[in-house]
Amino acid sequence: xVRQATEQDIEAIADMSMxxxxxxxxxxxxxxxxxxxxxxxxxxxAMGRVWVAVVDGAVRGFMCASILPTWFSPRSRIALxxxxxxxxxxxxxxxxxxxxxxxxxxxxxxxAHVACLSDIVLEAGSPAGSILQRLGYEVxxxxxxxxxxxxxxxxxxxxxxxxAASDTSQSLPSSQESP
Numbered sequence: 393x394v395r396q397a398t399e400q401d402i403e404a405i406a407d408m409s410m411x412x413x414x415x416x417x418x419x420x421x422x423x424x425x426x427x428x429x430x431x432x433x434x435x436x437x438a439m440g441r442v443w444v445a446v447v448d449g450a451v452r453g454f455m456c457a458s459i460l461p462t463w464f465s466p467r468s469r470i471a472l473x474x475x476x477x478x479x480x481x482x483x484x485x486x487x488x489x490x491x492x493x494x495x496x497x498x499x500x501x502x503x504a505h506v507a508c509l510s511d512i513v514l515e516a517g518s519p520a521g522s523i524l525q526r527l528g529y530e531v532x533x534x535x536x537x538x539x540x541x542x543x544x545x546x547x548x549x550x551x552x553x554x555x556a557a558s559d560t561s562q563s564l565p566s567s568q569e570s571p
Contacts, residue, residue: 393445393446393447393487393490394443394444394445394446394487394490394491394494395443395444395446396441396442396443396444396564397433397437397442397443397444397454397564398564399564401444401451401454401564402430402433402434402564404444404450404451404454405430405433405442405444405451405454406426406429406430406433408451408453408454408477408479409429409433409475409477410424410426410429411477411479412475412477413429416512417513417537418537421537421539433456433564434564436456436457436458436474437456437564439458440456440457440458440459440472440474441456441457441458441495441498442454442455442456442564443455443491443494443495445478445482445487445488445490445491446487447482447485447487452478452479452482452487453477453478453479453482453487453488453491454475454476454477454491455473455475455476455477455491455492455494455495456473456474456475457471457472457473457474457495457498457499458471458472458474459471459472459499459502459503459504460472468505468506469502469503469504469505470504470505470506470507470508471495471496471498471499471502471504471506471507471508472508473495473507473508473509473510476488476491476492476495476509476520478491483519489523489527492509492527495507507529508532509524509529510535511524
């Protein structure tokens with residue numbers, strides 16, 4: 393089953409987010425803090441949508457997305473996936489595709505002209521790319537990562553984070569609320 397995430401799902405989403413990040417290149421170059429991840433999920437829910445995939449009564453996957461204008465065509469709306477994750481042992485089940493289909497349904501309802509998804513290369517490869525192509529998605533661009541030396545170090549005590557002093561006890565929209 394796929395449904396909109398609720399506040400009760402945040403711990404499971406945070407756990408999966410940490411697992412997701414640990415397998416990406418970002419984890420080796422950017423700090424990943426569980427509380428900041430939870431805050432980011434709340435922000436994504438407020439500006440877009442967060443769904444969860446439930447298997448046997450437990451949250452086993454999730455997807456976060458938002459609708460944004462493009463820089464080159466401001467009247468055109470793009471549905472942008474920020475993260476699409478299924479726990480490895482639950483990949484290949486229908487719930488992963490159901491997350492994507494729910495994202496597409498929501499994007500159409502919101503008037504998006506295009507849906508954009510990333511295919512992060514994990515150590516095990518990039519299996520999502522072949523799935524996306526089978527579902528009609530085309531490769532449009534690739535992302536490259538380069539670590540830039542900077543004079544401002546990021547630390548746990550940093551107060552430069554825009555939400556360092558923010559309250560993280562916000563609620564996710566309930567499944568009955570509309571965007």
